[in-house]
Amino acid sequence: MYRYDEFDQQIVNERVAQFRGQVARRLSGELTEDEFKPLRLMNGVYLQLHAYMLRIAIPYGTLSSRQLRMLAHLGRKYDRGYGHFTTRQNLQFNWPALKDMPDLLAELATVEMHAIQTSGNCIRNVTSDQYAGAAKNEIEDPRIVSEIIRQWSTFHPEFSFLPRKFKIAVSGTPDDRAAIRVHDIGIQIVQDAKGNIGYEVYVGGGLGRTPMIGKKLTDFVPKEDLLAYLEAVMRVYNMYGRRDNMYKSRIKILVHEIGAEEMKRQVDAEFAELKKAGTLHLPLEEVARIEAYFRPPAFEDLPNESTELNKAVLADPDFANWVKSNIAEHKVPGYAIVNISLKPIGGVPGDCTSDQMDAVADIAEKYSFDELRVTHEQNLTLAHVRKKDLHAVYEALKKHDLATANINLITDQIACPGLDYCALANARSIPIAQRISERFADIARQHEIGELKINNSGCINACGHHHVGHIGILGVDKKGVEYYQVTLGGAADEKTAIGEIVGPAFTEGEIVDAIEKIVNTYLGIRTEGERFIDTYRRVGIEPFKENLYAAH
Amino acid sequence: MAQHTRKGAQFQAVTANRLADGIVVYLTADAQWSESLQDAAVAEGKEAAEALLAKAAPAVEDNLVVEPYLFEVVREDSGIRAASVRETIRQAGPTVRLDLGKQAELSGVHS
Ligand code: HEM
Ligand code: SF4
Numbered sequence: 017m018y019r020y021d022e023f024d025q026q027i028v029n030e031r032v033a034q035f036r037g038q039v040a041r042r043l044s045g046e047l048t049e050d051e052f053k054p055l056r057l058m059n060g061v062y063l064q065l066h067a068y069m070l071r072i073a074i075p076y077g078t079l080s081s082r083q084l085r086m087l088a089h090l091g092r093k094y095d096r097g098y099g100h101f102t103t104r105q106n107l108q109f110n111w112p113a114l115k116d117m118p119d120l121l122a123e124l125a126t127v128e129m130h131a132i133q134t135s136g137n138c139i140r141n142v143t144s145d146q147y148a149g150a151a152k153n154e155i156e157d158p159r160i161v162s163e164i165i166r167q168w169s170t171f172h173p174e175f176s177f178l179p180r181k182f183k184i185a186v187s188g189t190p191d192d193r194a195a196i197r198v199h200d201i202g203i204q205i206v207q208d209a210k211g212n213i214g215y216e217v218y219v220g221g222g223l224g225r226t227p228m229i230g231k232k233l234t235d236f237v238p239k240e241d242l243l244a245y246l247e248a249v250m251r252v253y254n255m256y257g258r259r260d261n262m263y264k265s266r267i268k269i270l271v272h273e274i275g276a277e278e279m280k281r282q283v284d285a286e287f288a289e290l291k292k293a294g295t296l297h298l299p300l301e302e303v304a305r306i307e308a309y310f311r312p313p314a315f316e317d318l319p320n321e322s323t324e325l326n327k328a329v330l331a332d333p334d335f336a337n338w339v340k341s342n343i344a345e346h347k348v349p350g351y352a353i354v355n356i357s358l359k360p361i362g363g364v365p366g367d368c369t370s371d372q373m374d375a376v377a378d379i380a381e382k383y384s385f386d387e388l389r390v391t392h393e394q395n396l397t398l399a400h401v402r403k404k405d406l407h408a409v410y411e412a413l414k415k416h417d418l419a420t421a422n423i424n425l426i427t428d429q430i431a432c433p434g435l436d437y438c439a440l441a442n443a444r445s446i447p448i449a450q451r452i453s454e455r456f457a458d459i460a461r462q463h464e465i466g467e468l469k470i471n472n473s474g475c476i477n478a479c480g481h482h483h484v485g486h487i488g489i490l491g492v493d494k495k496g497v498e499y500y501q502v503t504l505g506g507a508a509d510e511k512t513a514i515g516e517i518v519g520p521a522f523t524e525g526e527i528v529d530a531i532e533k534i535v536n537t538y539l540g541i542r543t544e545g546e547r548f549i550d551t552y553r554r555v556g557i558e559p560f561k562e563n564l565y566a567a568h
Numbered sequence: 569m570a571q572h573t574r575k576g577a578q579f580q581a582v583t584a585n586r587l588a589d590g591i592v593v594y595l596t597a598d599a600q601w602s603e604s605l606q607d608a609a610v611a612e613g614k615e616a617a618e619a620l621l622a623k624a625a626p627a628v629e630d631n632l633v634v635e636p637y638l639f640e641v642v643r644e645d646s647g648i649r650a651a652s653v654r655e656t657i658r659q660a661g662p663t664v665r666l667d668l669g670k671q672a673e674l675s676g677v678h679s
Contacts, residue, residue: 042587042631043587043588043631044631045630045631049587049628049634049635063585063590063634063635064590065592065654065657065658066590066591066592066658066661066662066670067585067589067590067591068589068590096668096669097668098665111590111669113588113589113590114587114588114589114590115588115589364664364665367665435653435654435657436657436662436663436664437662441654443653444653444657444663446662446663446664447663447664450664496574496651496652496653497653498653
């Protein structure tokens, strides 16, 4: 893992001290709310419905056990014993008091973490693949470039006041688990015919009010030119991105308005200038220095098959189900990737108690080289577990209600905080996810249905990624009553698609039945081996529409 | 954003968040701030509502609360009730994790 150097630690400490002064001046009245609000937002502090909310960055989703234990401690000491993992691989605390915030951040800084650039019109936390360093077909560990981008973008003076917020995601494998095509910039690590590693760059993706899929601006940026290329994109955006209308200020609107061709032309011109100047040329020694932090851990030489695992699978059907859905293949023989579902049946997607965090930290320390990952689908991942330890890991997780066997199944839903917490919400999203989860609790039925992603957002901002859910649910407000609009056919992977609205919205009382009808329609018309999304792509929206609204 | 109040609302009260900890509070008849909606001053009609909101200004000046605003309430035999889902959730906590916080204390509100 990356470790702060003296300089990193110093700037984070100084920032905490600065914010301590700002909070004191706000509480004493020297600063007005209008003056203070942008300052608190720069430190990840929002005011929500019930209280302040603090958003903590988890760079590219990687945490050490020690860091997770600190988050558990902060949850107990300053909050109500739980936190919420988000689709941007961050952690949100829902109840910390403003007056305690400086102490909280000071404790957080002791484990090399902060909440800087988790809000505001800057480059936000870089997100990446939770299987980094473990995925079978990985071209390069995506955390290396993610860390380089983090260092370049942190406190970058030119990019502190962009037209709007800016989100970057990196994928190191051809199958995209980081949703790179719905980010402002998506980076796909690729290899050319000669074996050189470089980057394919997508620009102008995004969700929210105007969902857009990113356009590929280049097939190959050489390693040493990546920052120059990114800086070129940022410059074009900073110059031409709209500042007059908040709804049109994201880079996706710029790319849409001038077209991908023109965007490419401008970026290429800027890129040529920057290359000539040479200041952003990345020395390969520097890349190697960062790379060293992400060297593979000391894997043992193991046979790929584990008799212990095979025996346990035969003896324990619940464990077998968990292995079937929650385990992914590892690149090293004898190892596996473990996904920990934060979606217990009827639970709150992404919520994790301090006790559970401590438990996961202990398990990661004992079985997975002392580190873990947060996924954009609001789950956790242990990247490197020996197959022969899987049963012990399962048993340990089960004790803390963390062994739900549902990854990629219908109850593994994404949900934003919605109207239960969020000041911008139109409707609740968590309770809808909970009712759907309860309706489809039966594990045999879940496996029968197969891979199906349901994403819930409480308003058009789309923090719950509803546009790219196979089934998307968007909360809307009709004269003070919550309604739910359903989209079908979205996807966030390498075949990214924006879902299509199926018809008029449903009430809270109707929505779960509507989802069940959609699922039953699929089961009725799918062909052998077809997932929900495959069937949808084959037949389109009509059969679903007919069944849904026929009786209305 | 969900609307806070309705144009033709008959009864309204004033709410804000406390500056130091962000907790939801309500303006009382004697210009204090209470955590309980049942202590809120209720204004009838538009003019009375505007007058009530004006009474919140000193607390903003004194850095006690932030962002005060009017919202619609309903008077019932059992007490004051918020008219919208949003304000009911602010009053009685999220409709999830019913084991803690205001959700647990005011357990009748999210029926
Ligand atoms: C609770 C306080 C939150 C506030 C005030 C908030 C606000 C917003 C706003 C205003 C947008 C739209 C921005 C735009 O289109 O320019 C947005 C988008 C987004 N937010 Fe949030 N959000 C919150 C929580 C979250 C949470 C909990 C998550 C993760 C679960 C999240 C992840 C995202 C994502 C992924 C997008 C859409 C991607 C994009 O930027 O286009 N946000 N948020
Ligand atoms: S989608 Fe809307 S309701 Fe949900 S967290 Fe984002 S801003 Fe809040």
